[in-house]
Amino acid sequence: MSRPLTTADFAFDLPEALIAQSPARPRDSARLLRVADPPEDRIIRELPDLLRPGDLMVVNDTRVIPARLRGRRGEARIEIMLNRAESDGTWHALVRNARKLRASDILSIDGAPELTPRVVEAPVDGAVRLDFGPDQGALAAALEKAGEIPLPPYIARPEGPRPEDREDYQPIFARIPGAVAAPTASLHFTPELLAALEARGVARTTLTLHVGAGTFLPLRGEDPRAQRLHAEWGQVTPESAAAINETRAKGGRVIAIGTTALRLLETAAREDGTLSPFQGLTDIFLLPGHRFRGADLLLTNFHLPKSTLFMLVCAFGGTDRMKAAYAHAVAAGYRFYSYGDACLITRDDAEAAA
Template sequence: MPESPALAAPPALRTVDFDFALPERLIAQQPARPRDAARLLLVRPDGPEDRLIQDLPGLLGPGDVLVVNDTRVIPARLHARRGEAVLEILLNRAEGGGTWQALVRNARRLRPGDTLAIEGAPDLAPRVVDRLADGTVRLDFGPDQAVLAAALERAGEIPLPPYIARPEGPRPEDREDYQAIFASRPGAVAAPTASLHFTDRLLAAIEARGVRRATVTLHVGAGTFLPLRGDDPRAHRLHAEWGEVTPEAADLINAARPEGGRIIAIGTTALRLLETAAQGVEDPLRPVRPFRGLTDIFLLPGHRFRAADALLTNFHLPKSTLFMLVCAFAGTARMQAAYRHAIGEDYRFYSYGDASLLFRAEDPAP
């Protein structure tokens, strides 16, 4: 007797199945100028279509709701010393009261109670609280958030991904280039990069089409830079990130489908937050509820998406959690074909690269 679909085992997943050959020359080292001059790959069920970001308004319609992430990247990379030991600190997530979780290079040298000297910010002396099982370090910067914010602006660096080559450190223009037009709530250590393509001109054209915009917040953490290790992606754990979907944003998102519109996530961060806010909601027409807190949701093939009909996202790296996410959303075979096309047509990859517009697969199986 055939196994009931409700009882069927989830599809086997292997990290190697999400690998592909990506020429290093296609990893963008600077953004398109102007931002909306980037290319856009429209990924349809019948095959990919080459477009431009400037074509996006014509692909949207009245009643559609764009969901954008308003997180703002902070200069989260600091250089420090503990005695003779040289350290590099990448802030990850604020815990409140002046305490942050951070990734620290040479963390094995640290002990609880150690005080660190921050280069370029002598008034900042974080104390090591403890080291956590996931390898992060808890640092206490003191209760005065204004002191920390000023020190970060003075001594911190914009934490560009390691794939963007800056041997001498980030360039001055990276502080603006790596910040989205929607950025308003400080707290991220990585940009929601799909949003980097938007300009005032593009937003005006989108609004003229009768498209509305809902704003949510997900403070992207340092874990987004961590590689996926091991043969089974399900064994990977994402670092928790803080997010919020306000009641007002939830109402606007939930109005889309009843009015014949679509919910369009601008970036994987918005999509992950939407799917978090959809957990436990039974109404497919009104799929999200207000949410405020931490999420470590990991979206893999086999996940049934509930809260977005389309996704605008950049091109991601081989064997990355984000490539797995887009395969989950649009279908693995479809995305593998789309990426082969993108590589063959010299699309630019990753944070400063081009974008793709994906539509949710009817069947999420890989």
């Protein structure tokens, strides 16, 4: 695009009926749109047919924690969404009704009287740092008892999450606790699909990106380049970096399973396309014009209009091509968002050169 980007450039009409409220069962029966000209309608369990022996899938092994807590500051009701564990043992959190909070306030948590977090400093834009005490194991146990799985706001649960959401919203690769939103492309995988991919000669490696609550926040303003994303903690181990570099050296392709994996790959990618080990925070914001180095293909769900994630897929796959693919998906009745269907996108380097 020759003119400056605006948020409105990433708008599209989406019927509310296409917003998935529960996942496909079994998970690998979800639909899969291969983004091509013309788009190709498939299903997830056919993914091995679309990949090649020698390819490498990169999956995010973060585990979703029951990060939504309800409680009080005195008589004032509050809702806490844990966002990110800090290095000093405190937690960055987003709080509904945060204007009620002051530094040094002690909060009470519904269902977990043993939890008495202290407000470390006054909130800024609804975000606050909370000190739950030095015992993170006790916090984890209390979250399992009193916390809720933090489903996105577009999944309607007026009475709160259903019991099955604890399993439905947890990917098969989940291993390291810390995310407050699922890497939803991974929700489609089953043991049978993984076995078929292995039989096809498609390898797999992992990285960790603890998805934060900021993934649900809308952009404010019309200039995407003026926006900042909430930082998220990630790690690419030396072993994973080596597996990715070896795949590339042998002519194989790297397939990012989800936008979270892609964001961390781009964070760790060098100019020559090789990957460095990485550990720390990333707030990378991928917009059209970015030259991708870390992945050749992307498997991802269908995202919200005007969202940072739709901007990311437009950057990766080409804005015009992705708008056409989304128009096809809407017309064909694909299911959108976290519990919805997926698309497989080949990187379009022409978008970065435009």
